[in-house]
Amino acid sequence: MAGVARDQAERVLNLIALLTENSQPLTFTQIRGALGANNYADGESGRATFERDKALVRDMGVPIEKKTLGGNQAGESSYRIDRRQLELSSVHFTSEERQALQLALAAVHIDAAWADRARLKLGLDVAEGETLAQAHLPVNSVALPVVTEAAQNSKEISFSYRGETRRLHPYGVLGRGGYWYVVGADQIRNAIRSFRVDRIEGKVKILDATFERPQGFDIQAAVATDTEMLGEGAEPTMAHVLINAALAPSVLREFGNESVIETRGNGAVVVEVPCGNEGPFRSWLLGLVEHAEVLSPTDVREGIKNWLSDMQKGGAQ
Amino acid sequence: MSTAARQRRAGERVQGLLIMLPWLAARKRVSIHEMASTFQLSVEELSQDLTLAGLCGTPPYSPLELIEIFFDENEVWVEIPNVFNKPLRLSVAEAFALRAVADTALALPGAANSAALASAIRKLNELTAIDDALVIENPHDPLLAELAHFCDTNARVSLDYFSPTTNKSTSRSVVPRRIWLNGEHWYLDAIDLGINEPRVFRVDRISALKDSGEVVDAETLPALADEPGFHWDAHAERVTLHLEPSAHWVAERYPVYSQRKIGDAVLEVVLPVTSAPWLGRLLVRAGNAAVVVSPEKYATLGADTAANILARYN
Numbered sequence: 001m002a003g004v005a006r007d008q009a010e011r012v013l014n015l016i017a018l019l020t021e022n023s024q025p026l027t028f029t030q031i032r033g034a035l036g037a038n039n040y041a042d043g044e045s046g047r048a049t050f051e052r053d054k055a056l057v058r059d060m061g062v063p064i065e066k067k068t069l070g071g072n073q074a075g076e077s078s079y080r081i082d083r084r085q086l087e088l089s090s091v092h093f094t095s096e097e098r099q100a101l102q103l104a105l106a107a108v109h110i111d112a113a114w115a116d117r118a119r120l121k122l123g124l125d126v127a128e129g130e131t132l133a134q135a136h137l138p139v140n141s142v143a144l145p146v147v148t149e150a151a152q153n154s155k156e157i158s159f160s161y162r163g164e165t166r167r168l169h170p171y172g173v174l175g176r177g178g179y180w181y182v183v184g185a186d187q188i189r190n191a192i193r194s195f196r197v198d199r200i201e202g203k204v205k206i207l208d209a210t211f212e213r214p215q216g217f218d219i220q221a222a223v224a225t226d227t228e229m230l231g232e233g234a235e236p237t238m239a240h241v242l243i244n245a246a247l248a249p250s251v252l253r254e255f256g257n258e259s260v261i262e263t264r265g266n267g268a269v270v271v272e273v274p275c276g277n278e279g280p281f282r283s284w285l286l287g288l289v290e291h292a293e294v295l296s297p298t299d300v301r302e303g304i305k306n307w308l309s310d311m312q313k314g315g316a317q
Numbered sequence: 318m319s320t321a322a323r324q325r326r327a328g329e330r331v332q333g334l335l336i337m338l339p340w341l342a343a344r345k346r347v348s349i350h351e352m353a354s355t356f357q358l359s360v361e362e363l364s365q366d367l368t369l370a371g372l373c374g375t376p377p378y379s380p381l382e383l384i385e386i387f388f389d390e391n392e393v394w395v396e397i398p399n400v401f402n403k404p405l406r407l408s409v410a411e412a413f414a415l416r417a418v419a420d421t422a423l424a425l426p427g428a429a430n431s432a433a434l435a436s437a438i439r440k441l442n443e444l445t446a447i448d449d450a451l452v453i454e455n456p457h458d459p460l461l462a463e464l465a466h467f468c469d470t471n472a473r474v475s476l477d478y479f480s481p482t483t484n485k486s487t488s489r490s491v492v493p494r495r496i497w498l499n500g501e502h503w504y505l506d507a508i509d510l511g512i513n514e515p516r517v518f519r520v521d522r523i524s525a526l527k528d529s530g531e532v533v534d535a536e537t538l539p540a541l542a543d544e545p546g547f548h549w550d551a552h553a554e555r556v557t558l559h560l561e562p563s564a565h566w567v568a569e570r571y572p573v574y575s576q577r578k579i580g581d582a583v584l585e586v587v588l589p590v591t592s593a594p595w596l597g598r599l600l601v602r603a604g605n606a607a608v609v610v611s612p613e614k615y616a617t618l619g620a621d622t623a624a625n626i627l628a629r630y631n
Binding site: 007008009010012013014016017020021056059060061062085086087088089091092093094096097098099100101103104105107108109110112114115116117118119120121122123130131132133134135136137138139144145146148149151152170171172173174175176177178179219220226245246247248249250253254279282283286287289290293301304305307308309310311312313314 | 327328330331332334335336339340343355356357369370372373374398400401403404405406407408409410411412413414415417418419421422423425426431433434436437440441443444448449450451452453454455456458459465468469479484485486494495496497498499500501521522523524525544545546563594597598600601602604605617619620622623624625626627628629630
């Protein structure tokens, strides 16, 4: 066997086995001695191979502890994997809990292999039969587990967002409407901010600094809903909008019956909705096409008319 | 059937093995086809990975330290040293996914045994330490419970529905079959008895729902697609748009066949479009920041839709 270079998967499996089996940390020299030159060649190339393997093991979420030695090995690094950090803590689900989790995994589809791997680690089976209510959870960013881990461990993070570097104390992660938001205290702007995780550019770095989340911090309240965003403008303006009968039930589900200020005989309603944020308000309104009409305020009505006129002419805005 | 092995990275293979080996250790002897299917590998890939594991071990390479893999006909069994016989802890990504799935399932209408699920979630939280740092919010609709009941009982119901594809409200006679959540909206898969075909209805566009009192034999109904979703590919037209930055949201919000940057600012997207009114509605929201490149017949659709709305104001 000697002399035949092992492929990386085989080397890495050997490395994990060795570092887990030994209760004492091992130096690279000891690792090479134990696994042989066909795993790690002599000289710099063997060291470089070891560094690549170590990085891969850590990327897989297997924690390799590093310890710097003293005495006659002063400055040399040694490595071990703590089994307790590697293995799943014992968890006992009742048969009802197992079944409920299996049904949950059958009903909710998540866009990643993560849930399936978790199911296999927990020894859960695939639920039989079809569920009548299902959900699809999009996972559109590899940064999601990273920001969740940082929030869970109260660790500061830094990342690039719309071309700017942000440093954030992440208080939590919110899944809403098919998007994920990380919410927290922006350390540069000194304010509470939320960021759409799929818009984070590049990698999220978890920093050493820690923080304490304010007691009772409300993650949901910190991220404006679509409806709330209509009113997020310089002035808290409200618009009166006439909604045709066909779309009235849908609009009332969104804004509540309390938004109705007038009911007309044909089933149409006039609702009062926030309109301070021009773009989101216009997008909401025009999504209802000719089934909705802004009655007031006049400037908002004129703004919509101008937008439509410009479009009709195909002219520039 | 043997599927050609894909080129797989070392990390993917090792990560798979670290899950497979404890799984196999707990079962001792399994069908290789069943195992391949469970781990979504071809039999060839699985055999390669298990053979790889059989080559691994630590000094002094005694049987106690080596993973022994045995293949017999269509079965595989193993002797695994202590190091690989226990399941690994959940990674943050796995814990995140499991919590997200469980929390979402808890909010599904008609969720079976929600007390057991809630208690399983509490145990998961202890295991993963993800507690209130993760919040999943699910939209609610007042019709959900009723629709879930109709799905369960194969009831024939009539519903009034506003369709953005026709821009009209109509009454339909349907048999609700399945409800599903996608992003911010709930949808209903139902058999539209007028055409005897499955149709998707967005729940918040249902303005009235009435039970006919009739129950339909489910065996006589056309089947739904296995997975819920928008199965628009067969009917959709491919529409190419150029989007200025203020209209880039279109590519985030709607499914696209493709997208590419043209110059610094313009995004070219190819969208599946199933009806002109739907596209007109999208265009009027995007304004002049969205331009139809093709097909030609939609070149003035945005302007026409704008004119139609404007007629209300004049």
